[in-house]
Amino acid sequence: MTTRDSSYAAVMARKNEIMKASMGMDYDDFIQSPIAFDYERMLSETGYSHTDIVRIQRETKVGDTPLFELRILTEAVRKISEPGKGATILLKDEAANASGSFKARRASISAFEAARKGYPGLIAATSGNYGAAVASQAAQRGLKCIIIQEVYDSRGVGQPEIVEKGRACEAYGAEVLKLTVGPELFYMQLRTLEETGFFNASLYTPFGIRGIETLGVEIAAQVRARYGKDPDAVVITHAGGGNLTGTARGLLAAGCNQTRIVACSVDLGGLHMASDHDFNRKSFTTGHTGFGVPFATWPDRVDVPRNAARSLRYMDEYQLVTQGEVFYITELLTKIEGLERGPAGNTSLTAAVTLARQMDREQIVVVQETEYTGAGKHHNSQLSFARENGIEVRRGDPKDNVPGKAIVIPERLDQVWGKVQDMERLRLSYLKNAAKAHPMELWNDNDVAFLAADLKVSPEWVQEKRRNL
Amino acid sequence: MTTIQSGTWVEIEQVILTPEQRAPTLPEDTKRVPYVLRVSGFLIEPVELGARAHIRTIIGRELSGVLKTVNPSYSHSFGTVVPELLTIGTEAES
Numbered sequence: 001m002t003t004r005d006s007s008y009a010a011v012m013a014r015k016n017e018i019m020k021a022s023m024g025m026d027y028d029d030f031i032q033s034p035i036a037f038d039y040e041r042m043l044s045e046t047g048y049s050h051t052d053i054v055r056i057q058r059e060t061k062v063g064d065t066p067l068f069e070l071r072i073l074t075e076a077v078r079k080i081s082e083p084g085k086g087a088t089i090l091l092k093d094e095a096a097n098a099s100g101s102f103k104a105r106r107a108s109i110s111a112f113e114a115a116r117k118g119y120p121g122l123i124a125a126t127s128g129n130y131g132a133a134v135a136s137q138a139a140q141r142g143l144k145c146i147i148i149q150e151v152y153d154s155r156g157v158g159q160p161e162i163v164e165k166g167r168a169c170e171a172y173g174a175e176v177l178k179l180t181v182g183p184e185l186f187y188m189q190l191r192t193l194e195e196t197g198f199f200n201a202s203l204y205t206p207f208g209i210r211g212i213e214t215l216g217v218e219i220a221a222q223v224r225a226r227y228g229k230d231p232d233a234v235v236i237t238h239a240g241g242g243n244l245t246g247t248a249r250g251l252l253a254a255g256c257n258q259t260r261i262v263a264c265s266v267d268l269g270g271l272h273m274a275s276d277h278d279f280n281r282k283s284f285t286t287g288h289t290g291f292g293v294p295f296a297t298w299p300d301r302v303d304v305p306r307n308a309a310r311s312l313r314y315m316d317e318y319q320l321v322t323q324g325e326v327f328y329i330t331e332l333l334t335k336i337e338g339l340e341r342g343p344a345g346n347t348s349l350t351a352a353v354t355l356a357r358q359m360d361r362e363q364i365v366v367v368q369e370t371e372y373t374g375a376g377k378h379h380n381s382q383l384s385f386a387r388e389n390g391i392e393v394r395r396g397d398p399k400d401n402v403p404g405k406a407i408v409i410p411e412r413l414d415q416v417w418g419k420v421q422d423m424e425r426l427r428l429s430y431l432k433n434a435a436k437a438h439p440m441e442l443w444n445d446n447d448v449a450f451l452a453a454d455l456k457v458s459p460e461w462v463q464e465k466r467r468n469l
Numbered sequence: 470m471t472t473i474q475s476g477t478w479v480e481i482e483q484v485i486l487t488p489e490q491r492a493p494t495l496p497e498d499t500k501r502v503p504y505v506l507r508v509s510g511f512l513i514e515p516v517e518l519g520a521r522a523h524i525r526t527i528i529g530r531e532l533s534g535v536l537k538t539v540n541p542s543y544s545h546s547f548g549t550v551v552p553e554l555l556t557i558g559t560e561a562e563s
Contacts (some may be wrong), residue, residue, distance in 0.1 A: 409557075
């Protein structure tokens with residue numbers, strides 16, 4: 001145990017040295033300016049090839065998940081579409097990974113790296129499926145595991161979904177630090193890393209992102225093998241950006257250059273993410289705009305010096321869906337496709353319905369994840385909990401949905417209609433955040449080139465916006 | 470009060486940061502309350518409920534805090550029925 005000053009300010013001030021010790025990796029090697037860094041080199045210097053990653057993942061029951069055609073849902077969508085419209089909807093059943101979600105891909109390489117470097121254990125701060133994934137991977141590598149989780153409001157009440165995620169971590173043998181609401185989760189993570197000398201299995205390291213690339217590569221191979229073509233669109237639930245970044249990188253590595261990368265989040269506009277009161281008024285604990293928008297528009301707001309998850313680098317489109325729409329689609333998937341899966345994983349499926357309606361029949365849209373379901377992680381649990389917390393739950397037009405006040409479950413499939421976000425606005429918001437980190441007048445050509453790549457635009461676009469911001 | 474035997478699986482609570490010690494930028498409602506940790510482990514020495522306790526967590530770390538719960542359990546469920554979901558995807562709504 002350390003005897004060093006454990007006050008908030010003191011621990012935060014030691015951030016860089018704690019990070020360096022806990023990852024065996026020095027970000028200073030890649031950093032070029034307060035905004036720019038050598039992204040590709042940072043990812044390639046993990047030292048793992050795609051083949052290595054596949055081998056490592058097979059050892060711990062990760063990857064090679066089935067890709068299902070949702071035949072009945074596709075037909076249902078065609079019935080409400082214009083003639084000739086209604087793309088085939090495919091679903092990658094990531095619930096088949098050890099621990100029940102795609103997050104196993106994200107945790108697998110960190111666990112392997114930690115074991116290889118001789119760390120005694122792994123630490124991750126997360127209230128998502130990632131906790132169970134790290135715990136499950138740690139168990140298989142003979143490592144100890146601590147998961148730091150935001151679970152309760154100040155009354156000691158926890159969302160059923162988060163409580164279940166905590167249970168899963170404990171089931172896989174992890175010590176779970178259960179905390180009340182607050183951004184001090186990061187402080188707690190640093191403190192625990194320093195106390196234990198464990199490896200930082202942050203969601204945002206190059207290891208995490210490299211691990212997800214196999215998901216994109218598998219989709220490319222499975223769609224080509226069965227349909228003889230590339231997927232036209234892949235829909236990805238977006239929160240911190242790792243799922244989108246890793247999957248898109250995998251698709252690109254497999255040569256799917258024309259595949260549209262569509263992000264999707266649950267709209268929780270108006271709810272404050274660090275508010276004790278709002279905490280239990282959210283019926284989604286991840287995959288929502290409370291993470292999706294801030295992480296897209298400033299990825300480096302994370303627990304590592306530079307985030308390897310950079311969603312705007314790869315995103316072509318960003319859709320928002322309501323909580324009620326996702327719950328509706330989750331129930332529909334269960335009843336008509338005979339597949340009961342957790343609601344958070346079905347966020348992208350909801351957006352896929354909207355997309356499929358607008359795409360041609362010959363086209364293919366892939367929903368790239370599912371998650372396990374069970375007590376707590378179930379739309380009935382979430383809705384029942386919402387009702388107990390004074391939130392109105394009813395059937396109706398999802399346009400009347402108000403986050404934290406009313407969950408409106410659509411009456412019909414044709415009411416499921418994602419809201420398209422303005423990409424230009426997101427990119428401008430990113431530029432403004434970049435200007436806060438590094439004043440615009442100091443941006444050199446390298447900074448501009450970095451920003452252009454990070455926003456999937458040309459350097460000329462960045463220069464023009466810079467003049468007008 | 471009954472003494473809890475050592476070796477019992479318990480949950481302790483620890484105030485990590487008092488309201489004054491918390492992060493500088495917090496919404497008003499969060500700023501008013503302490504930042505609290507709960508963690509489970511095996512009780513190292515017998516103590517009474519509500520007293521300061523030492524535990525050994527499942528991975529062997531020793532932590533201390535106020536003894537809150539004996540045999541902490543999970544009781545989360547599928548919730549009470551939500552009738553609004555029942556007819557989705559059935560003949561009635563095809």
